[in-house]
């Protein structure tokens with residue numbers, strides 16, 4: 001399948017003359033900045049917050065590029081990876097016209113973004129083992145199919161999709177394959193960013209919200225070929241990532257050790273949680289997880305969910321999601337939190 005980006009992009013976006021901000025028009029050394037109507041005296045919020053942030057997050061991208069053996073032109077930084085998902089719809093899918101493929105049960109934002117943008121969604125459910133149904137996915141492609149969303153490790157099922165299937169789809173589909181790797185840092189397999197060199201239609205999404213522990217800062221990433229990234233930069237709001245968030249992530253990148261330690265502890269705790277939950281009679285199945293959560297099939301997810309709320313513990317009831325009947329999604333917490341969860345469940349009476 002040959003890849004023709006210009007055929008995929010909405011014509012209005014191909015013609016777009018992007019907004020040119022003060023900070024993107026002037027790059028260089030100056031002493032006095034009278035170009036952006038900022039408050040020149042200062043900021044009650046702290047130093048430098050009177051100034052607009054770098055619209056292209058160059059310092060952050062340079063760091064990410066060198067750790068991932070990529071170029072900064074292959075990196076988009078967004079206000080959460082949810083911003084990247086929304087931008088991809090707005091760049092590639094004409095409202096009321098184009099379509100996207102989504103494979104439920106999966107992350108809900110793909111369909112919500114499609115609905116907001118009035119883009120048709122072809123839902124091709126995962127198999128009984130929560131793998132991609134490659135034959136049905138390819139059979140659902142038509143000439144209006146612009147995007148295909150694959151989440152690996154998948155939320156809420158926790159498993160990785162088979163890499164051979166992803167590669168087959170990348171080779172066979174002429175649109176963009178958006179691979180959401182929000183949980184890749186917990187997985188036994190490496191990221192597919194190394195595949196960017198071979199697949200011009202691959203977009204890899206990652207986030208600082210999960211393993212990196214910065215959900216409150218809202219910083220997400222898209223890795224893709226430079227033409228796709230240039231389009232995302234042209235369509236995004238000029239200052240989409242705040243100065244505080246950029247600075248915090250740049251500083252956090254120096255502390256990889258803490259993150260690696262939390263990941264190790266999460267994985268140890270995950271195994272512990274699985275082995276303890278397995279002993280309980282109401283647990284029907286615990287699905288293998290490559291993420292920081294587990295999907296647990298029970299007799300009555302609703303009842304356990306409500307009981308846990310009374311104990312001031314919140315898990316996610318997924319029982320109304322297709323293929324997830326009776327399931328709860330439980331995030332792996334700290335050692336103490338997981339102990340309290342298990343204690344509460346053991347004393348619930350539901351187990352008897």
Ligand SMILES: *Cc1c(COP(=O)(O)O)cnc(C)c1O
Nearest residue numbers: 080081082107155182207209220
């Ligand atoms: C949590 C999550 C995200 C959200 O990422 P943000 O960067 O916080 O917007 C994206 N994809 C999946 C699958 C997630 O579970």
